[in-house]
Structure formats: structure tokens, C-alpha cells
Amino acid sequence: MSPALMLKTSALCKSYQDCSVIKSLSFELKSGERTSIFAPSGAGKTTLIRILAGLEPATSGKLQMNDPAPVVLFQEPRLFPYMTVEENIKLPWRIHKTDWTIQTQLDYQEWLNVCELNAWKNHYPYQLSGGMRQKVAIIRGLLGSPSLALMDEPFQSIGQISKAAIIDHIKTRYPNLSILMATHSLEEIPLLTDSVYYFVSNQLENPLKLNAIDFQNLFSGIVYPANDFAESLKGTKECL
Amino acid sequence: MKTTRIFISALLTEAVGVLVILAVWGGVSSFYPPYIIPSPIETISGISGYLPADLSGHLMITLYRTLMGFLIAFIFGTSGGILAALVRADKPVNSLMVALQVVPGTILGVIFLLMFGIGSATPILLVAFLTLPTLAINTINGLAKRNTASENYLRSIHASKWQIVRFSILPALVPVLQSNLSLGISMAVKVVVLGEFIGSQDGLGYLLNHARLIFNMKEVFFYLLILMAFSLVFQAVQSLFFSISLKKFAYPEAV
Numbered sequence: 001m002s003p004a005l006m007l008k009t010s011a012l013c014k015s016y017q018d019c020s021v022i023k024s025l026s027f028e029l030k031s032g033e034r035t036s037i038f039a040p041s042g043a044g045k046t047t048l049i050r051i052l053a054g055l056e057p058a059t060s061g062k063l064q065m066n067d068p069a070p071v072v073l074f075q076e077p078r079l080f081p082y083m084t085v086e087e088n089i090k091l092p093w094r095i096h097k098t099d100w101t102i103q104t105q106l107d108y109q110e111w112l113n114v115c116e117l118n119a120w121k122n123h124y125p126y127q128l129s130g131g132m133r134q135k136v137a138i139i140r141g142l143l144g145s146p147s148l149a150l151m152d153e154p155f156q157s158i159g160q161i162s163k164a165a166i167i168d169h170i171k172t173r174y175p176n177l178s179i180l181m182a183t184h185s186l187e188e189i190p191l192l193t194d195s196v197y198y199f200v201s202n203q204l205e206n207p208l209k210l211n212a213i214d215f216q217n218l219f220s221g222i223v224y225p226a227n228d229f230a231e232s233l234k235g236t237k238e239c240l
Numbered sequence: 241m242k243t244t245r246i247f248i249s250a251l252l253t254e255a256v257g258v259l260v261i262l263a264v265w266g267g268v269s270s271f272y273p274p275y276i277i278p279s280p281i282e283t284i285s286g287i288s289g290y291l292p293a294d295l296s297g298h299l300m301i302t303l304y305r306t307l308m309g310f311l312i313a314f315i316f317g318t319s320g321g322i323l324a325a326l327v328r329a330d331k332p333v334n335s336l337m338v339a340l341q342v343v344p345g346t347i348l349g350v351i352f353l354l355m356f357g358i359g360s361a362t363p364i365l366l367v368a369f370l371t372l373p374t375l376a377i378n379t380i381n382g383l384a385k386r387n388t389a390s391e392n393y394l395r396s397i398h399a400s401k402w403q404i405v406r407f408s409i410l411p412a413l414v415p416v417l418q419s420n421l422s423l424g425i426s427m428a429v430k431v432v433v434l435g436e437f438i439g440s441q442d443g444l445g446y447l448l449n450h451a452r453l454i455f456n457m458k459e460v461f462f463y464l465l466i467l468m469a470f471s472l473v474f475q476a477v478q479s480l481f482f483s484i485s486l487k488k489f490a491y492p493e494a495v
Binding site for chain 1: 389390392393394395396397398399403407408411489
């Protein structure tokens with residue numbers, strides 16, 4: 001695979017018994033590209049993220065990835081309840097037996113400031129709100145400066161202001177980070193990503209790739225381009 | 241000092257159930273003469289008159305048999321349950337354990353008596369065999385209901401199998417171990433008496449059987465009190481152990 005590509009799937013399929021979830025899906029993500037996946041609920045976004053993360057096998061098809069260890073930000077924080085916030089964030093370093101450098105400490109401190117978690121670093125997850133737990137999971141995932149982040153609706157429990165601050169920090173701090181984000185939220189798409197794969201049907205197949213801002217405008221009704229493509233999408237608005 | 245405080249607190253917590261039983265017993269005894277159901281006070285008063293001189297020896301041997309039988313059941317029941325859950329053989333092992341539970345203790349006791357003769361083997365094996373299935377089933381069910389989200393996270397960051405066991409599965413086992421200890425000890429105390437009824441000439445069960453045969457109900461109820469005290473102290477010790485060493489794993493909610 002070309003080094004300019006971070007991720008490429010060819011005719012990827014996933015089915016459970018008789019139910020086909022992902023149907024011959026082909027798409028690619030360039031290095032440094034930030035793209036969203038926008039599809040109706042139950043279309044298989046989480047399944048796709050799990051397959052890309054290596055947590056689930058595809059039924060058939062081809063998956064190529066330039067990063068053997070992408071970071072996954074799940075819908076739920078998946079923190080360890082018996083570890084403090086700081087211990088949870090440091091867990092990947094314990095797992096990989098890598099040094100917690102001065103630079104990592106500085107980045108960590110910066111993240112705590114952005115997420116307003118300074119006062120909570122010695123608390124346990126059950127002492128935090130849902131949004132705070134999710135922020136901890138985001139810090140844990142991104143602090144190690146990964147090259148690819150697979151995100152599955154990672155901001156859904158975080159408030160608007162915090163979300164904007166976190167997204168701004170990600171864009172500033174990790175300009176070369178490749179992102180594939182599954183989301184339900186229209187506003188998140190142009191905030192974090194530049195383009196979007198839009199899936200019309202209830203299965204992940206034949207995505208339409210759009211510019212993130214155009215996509216948001218199209219669906220929020222601010223600008224409704226009177227071209228053939230927009231016309232073809234009119235009938236799909238109820239899936240939102 | 242802190243340990244003593246935790247122990248007393250655990251003892252008081254566990255004592256609530258015993259106090260309720262004592263209150264009910266006291267209430268019921270007021271409807272019957274003392275030779276049928278003596279009250280708790282009547283049971284304790286004048287106790288030295290009808291107890292055997294070597295009571296402490298009998299108590300120690302019952303304690304030894306209870307702990308030995310429980311230990312065997314705990315080790316094999318818990319490790320068997322973990323193994324069954326990990327190799328995904330939980331359903332067949334579960335059904336085997338349920339089938340084992342159906343075997344009546346008296347029949348098993350007689351078999352052990354015929355095999356090993358009178359002594360400690362029968363009560364110890366009876367405790368082990370009758371307690372083990374419950375602990376294995378509890379372990380299998382406890383592990384089946386564990387939150388696997390953290391395991392998936394660890395897989396996503398390429399943790400080794402041992403790291404997944406260490407950071408996710410072992411902590412999930414803590415509540416299972418705690419309930420196995422609590423459940424197993426209560427069962428072991430009950431079963432050891434049955435074992436000593438059937439296959440030994442010493443221990444609390446033997447004394448209880450002897451007192452029952454001559455209808456000395458004060459003595460019978462006194463031994464019941466001792467059994468309750470046994471159970472109470474065991475529960476307090478296990479609460480103390482978990483409070484001191486494994487408290488951080490007893491988190492209020494899974495995330």
C-alpha cells in the first residue's frame with residue numbers, strides 16, 4: 001500500500017448469520033486525513049470500527065493499514081474502575097513498558113488543563129461524571145501521539161464547550177493525526193474532520209464521500225445546492 | 241488499631257442476621273417448654289453442667305475439618321469455574337455441577353464412611369464435595385457476567401494475554417471470590433456437622449448427635465449457638481480480609 005494511504009478496505013463484508021451488516025465496502029483514508037463516517041443507527045459503524053481495530057474479523061474482503069496499532073476511542077470510556085484517572089491514563093505506558101518522558105508529562109498536564117480534570121486526577125472513575133470519564137478515555141488514547149485514531153462517537157457524552165476545546169486541542173496538537181470518526185452528530189463532522197463518508201442505506205455499502213462543511217450545510221438546510229446530487233439526497237433525509 | 245476497628249465493624253455488621261435469628265428463637269421459645277425449645281438465655285444458663293470436659297478439643301477438630309473441606313472446595317471449585325469460563329466450557333461444567341448438587345449428602349456420607357472409615361476423612365470430603373459445585377457455579381456465573389469492555393480495550397492496545405488476565409479478569413474475580421468465601425464457609429459449617437453425624441466420633445456434629453439422641457435440647461441449642469458463632473467469625477474475617485487487601489476492587493459501579 002502506498003505510504004500516502006493510512007487505511008484501505010476493498011470489498012469488505014461482515015455478516016452475522018443471515019444478517020449482512022457491511023456489504024462490499026471499499027474506501028480509503030489518506031495519511032493525515034480526517035474523515036467521518038455518517039450512517040443511520042444500526043448501520044454497522046461500530047462493527048466497522050471494531051474490524052478496523054482488529055477486535056473482530058471481517059467475513060470477507062481486504063483490509064490494509066499502514067499503522068499496525070491504531071488507537072481506538074470507543075463510545076464508552078472503558079476505564080478501569082479500580083484505577084485512578086492518572087493510573088488509567090498511564091495504563092498504555094505500563095502495558096507497552098515505555099518510559100513516561102518529561103515531554104509526555106507536559107502533554108499530559110496540557111490535556112488535563114484542556115479537559116479541566118486537574119483536580120480529578122487522583123479520583124476513581126465512579127467519582128466522575130459520564131463526560132469526565134469520556135475525557136479521560138480521550139486523553140488516554142491520544143496522549144501517546146498515535147498516527148491513526150479510530151473514533152466511535154467519542155464526544156457524545158461531552159458538553160458543547162468542552163467538546164469544542166478538546167477538538168481544537170486535537171487539531172492544534174496533532175495536525176498529522178489520521179482520524180476515522182463514526183458519528184451521529186452533524187456539528188462534529190466539520191469541527192474535527194474535513195470529509196465525510198455518507199452511507200444512505202441501513203448497511204455499510206457504497207459510501208458517498210463529501211466535503212464536511214458542504215455535508216453539514218446540506219443537512220442543516222443553510223445551503224441547499226440545487227444540483228442533481230442534492231436532489232438525489234432529498235429522499236434520504238428521514239434517516240437522520 | 242485500624243484492623244481491630246474494621247474487624248469489630250465487620251463483626252457487628254454480620255451479627256445483625258444472628259441477632260434477628262436469636263430474637264425469633266426467643267419469641268418462639270416462649271410458646272414451648274424448655275425441654276422442647278429452650279430460650280437463648282435458658283440455653284446458656286447452667287451450661288457447664290451438661291457440656292463435655294473436652295469441648296475445646298471437639299471445637300478445634302470441627303474447625304480443622306471445616307477449614308480443610310472448605311479449602312479443597314474453594315481451590316477446586318473456584319479454579320474449575322475459572323478454567324471452565326476461560327475455555328468456554330461453562331455450560332457442560334455448569335450442568336455437571338448442578339447434577340452433583342442433587343446427590344444427597346447422607347448417601348455421599350455413607351459412601352465416604354465405607355471407603356475411609358470413622359475419622360476426619362468423611363466430614364472433610366463431604367464438605368468438599370457438597371460445597372464445591374455451588375462455588376464452581378458461582379464462579380462460572382460471576383465470570384460470565386463480567387464486563388468485557390475493558391478486555392476489548394486492552395486487546396485494542398495489543399496487551400498480552402497475561403496483561404488481560406492481570407488487569408481485567410483477575411479484578412473481575414474479586415467479587416466472585418468474596419461471595420465464594422462467604423457462601424462456602426456458611427455451607428461448610430452446615431455440612432461438617434452432617435459429616436460428623438455420619439462418620440466420626442468427635443467434633444461438634446458428633447456431640448450434637450449425641451445430645452439429640454438423649455433429647456438434651458439445651459445442649460443441642462448450645463451447639464447451634466456455637467455453629468452460628470463460627471459462621472459469624474468466619475464472615476467477619478473474610479470481610480476484614482477484603483476490606484484491608486482488596487477494597488479498591490470492590491468498586492461501586494462498573495464503567
